[in-house]
Amino acid sequence: MKLLAIALFxxxxxxxxxxxxxxxxxxxxxxxxxxxxxxxxxxxYSVPSSLVSRAExxxxxxxxxxxKGQKLLAxxxxxxxxxxxxxxxxxxxxxxxIMTDLTTWGYKLDSxxxxxxxxxxxxxxxxxxxxxxxxxxxxxxxxxxxSTWQNGPNRCYFINHKDGPAIIxxxxxxxxxxxxxxxxxxxxxxxxxxxxxxIGVNVMSGMIVMINRQNPAxxxxxxxxxxxxxxxxxxxxxxxxxxxxxSGNSVRTD
Numbered sequence: 001m002k003l004l005a006i007a008l009f010x011x012x013x014x015x016x017x018x019x020x021x022x023x024x025x026x027x028x029x030x031x032x033x034x035x036x037x038x039x040x041x042x043x044x045y046s047v048p049s050s051l052v053s054r055a056e057x058x059x060x061x062x063x064x065x066x067x068k069g070q071k072l073l074a075x076x077x078x079x080x081x082x083x084x085x086x087x088x089x090x091x092x093x094x095x096x097x098i099m100t101d102l103t104t105w106g107y108k109l110d111s112x113x114x115x116x117x118x119x120x121x122x123x124x125x126x127x128x129x130x131x132x133x134x135x136x137x138x139x140x141x142x143x144x145x146x147s148t149w150q151n152g153p154n155r156c157y158f159i160n161h162k163d164g165p166a167i168i169x170x171x172x173x174x175x176x177x178x179x180x181x182x183x184x185x186x187x188x189x190x191x192x193x194x195x196x197x198x199i200g201v202n203v204m205s206g207m208i209v210m211i212n213r214q215n216p217a218x219x220x221x222x223x224x225x226x227x228x229x230x231x232x233x234x235x236x237x238x239x240x241x242x243x244x245x246x247s248g249n250s251v252r253t254d
Contacts, residue, residue, distance in 0.1 A: 094242050105236040106183040108164040111157050112148045125211050126154040126200040143205040153204045159243055161195040179223050193220035199244050213240050
């Protein structure tokens with residue numbers, strides 16, 4: 001599934017987002033979603049009705065997403081003791097370098113190394129001039145749209161839950177088929193899920209873009225041939241949100 005989610009940390013640094021008032025109650029939420037129908041005038045950002053119909057209650061989905069975002073904003077702009085009312089835990093358990101945690105939990109990470117061979121096997125997902133219909137928004141925020149392919153600031157990270165360094169090889173040192181890949185964490189076996197994330201990071205502008213997200217639960221269900229997602233304790237503890245944050249944080253501190 002394709003997902004475009006943007007985190008503009010520069011907003012906090014430049015004062016675009018105002019500091020919270022003394023009243024820490026949640027702001028009033030919007031209770032209705034845009035009227036997306038086939039009869040609406042077409043635009044660059046129109047959403048096909050076939051996508052909307054997947055949600056039983058569009059207004060409720062929109063409300064919950066808005067509430068979740070406002071809770072996160074309140075937490076990130078509030079003092080520590082106030083933020084604890086919105087998000088628990090405040091401190092992330094993921095404090096190691098991203099490659100350490102990704103390797104531990106069976107992931108493989110790739111990024112543009114500048115070679116023709118590597119670029120020939122990957123699509124330039126972080127070129128936003130023509131991809132993903134983000135140009136208008138990025139232009140309005142004065143964020144460059146060029147990728148590392150074009151010597152620009154937008155770098156893509158391709159993260160796959162398979163073929164990683166921790167995956168157990170066969171006696172000849174070869175990787176088993178994806179549906180039979182295993183790794184160990186704290187002496188417990190875990191199975192590769194075939195999940196994948198594509199994350200774009202722009203350090204200059206403080207932007208992180210989740211371009212593609214196929215989560216471990218649904219990916220494991222497909223790969224393992226299950227009728228429903230497996231229990232969470234059979235999945236990697238490191239998930240999409242943590243990899244997204246750590247990718248941006250790692251690049252910012254390199």
